[in-house]
Amino acid sequence: MNGSNGGNHSAAPSEPVIVVEHMASRFGDNLIFQDVSFQVNRGEIFVILGGSGCGKTTLLKHLIGLYQPAAGRVVVNGIDIATPNLQRLRQVRKNVGMLFQAGALLGSLTLAENVALPLQEYTDLSETEIDLIVKMKLALVNLAGYENHLPEEISGGMKKRAGLARAMALDPAILFFDEPSAGLDPITAVELDLLIKNLNSGLGTTMVIVTHELESIFMIAHRIIMLDKAAKGIIAEGDPRYLKDHATDPKVVNFFNRKPMTS
Numbered sequence: 001m002n003g004s005n006g007g008n009h010s011a012a013p014s015e016p017v018i019v020v021e022h023m024a025s026r027f028g029d030n031l032i033f034q035d036v037s038f039q040v041n042r043g044e045i046f047v048i049l050g051g052s053g054c055g056k057t058t059l060l061k062h063l064i065g066l067y068q069p070a071a072g073r074v075v076v077n078g079i080d081i082a083t084p085n086l087q088r089l090r091q092v093r094k095n096v097g098m099l100f101q102a103g104a105l106l107g108s109l110t111l112a113e114n115v116a117l118p119l120q121e122y123t124d125l126s127e128t129e130i131d132l133i134v135k136m137k138l139a140l141v142n143l144a145g146y147e148n149h150l151p152e153e154i155s156g157g158m159k160k161r162a163g164l165a166r167a168m169a170l171d172p173a174i175l176f177f178d179e180p181s182a183g184l185d186p187i188t189a190v191e192l193d194l195l196i197k198n199l200n201s202g203l204g205t206t207m208v209i210v211t212h213e214l215e216s217i218f219m220i221a222h223r224i225i226m227l228d229k230a231a232k233g234i235i236a237e238g239d240p241r242y243l244k245d246h247a248t249d250p251k252v253v254n255f256f257n258r259k260p261m262t263s
């Protein structure tokens with residue numbers, strides 16, 4: 001850590017919804033994280049960044065219980081998910097939404113059918129109620145009227161938004177995004193950032209986002225952590241606007257000055 005914890009731009013309250021304590025993570029002999037600790041507060045847009053291969057996606061997968069840590073604690077919405085327990089994991093997954101890089105819409109289903117999937121799997125709602133919620137969710141991401149379109153009939157940005165509508169189907173307390181703007185042109189990427197920001201401020205949903213995009217980080221992030229492969233953990237944490245001016249770790253300084261990350 002370079003001690004750059006400061007900055008007070010965040011309006012988010014400080015009630016932790018994710019607590020990671022002394023987490024270690026390994027794949028065989030490959031130690032990815034040695035001793036990682038941080039918290040994400042309710043209502044925050046929290047960005048995970050770092051060079052290629054430093055473990056951003058791995059960390060996201062720990063936070064949704066897809067991977068088990070080798071040591072330490074991962075508590076999400078008050079539930080300790082570090083030790084495998086299917087019932088607990090199901091409880092956590094009901095309360096989180098995920099938007100992975102590819103959007104992962106099922107190509108043979110319409111947008112409405114895609115968004116309906118989690119509602120059918122996790123709730124006892126009637127078809128009529130599900131239809132209503134699906135319409136509302138698609139409208140929230142500016143896709144009203146596209147209910148009956150197939151994913152192949154819409155643009156990349158619209159696919160991401162449809163994926164977001166599906167991720168929000170169950171009104172999750174936390175939304176996880178893995179490089180949401182990957183593959184989008186700059187204007188569409190900014191539109192997606194604005195949507196994420198508006199949904200965060202309008203609905204109060206906590207958002208954890210992996211991204212490399214500097215503009216995006218400054219536009220949406222309340223706080224960031226920067227991971228580093230050599231350090232096997234966090235080398236910077238805090239408000240990106242503060243870190244930009246005050247960080248001393250050369251890797252952090254380089255990132256904010258758009259120099260290539262070498263680790």
Ligand SMILES: Nc1ncnc2c1ncn2[C@@H]1O[C@H](COP(=O)(O)OP(=O)(O)OP(=O)(O)O)[C@@H](O)[C@H]1O
Binds near residue numbers: 032054058059
């Ligand atoms: N399921 C897995 N089995 C074995 N090794 C894995 C697995 N998942 C990730 N790793 C390893 O963990 C390390 C971190 O990978 P990860 O994909 O989390 O990095 P990243 O920071 O998201 O990279 P990028 O920015 O390139 O997507 C890599 O060395 C990768 O090979």
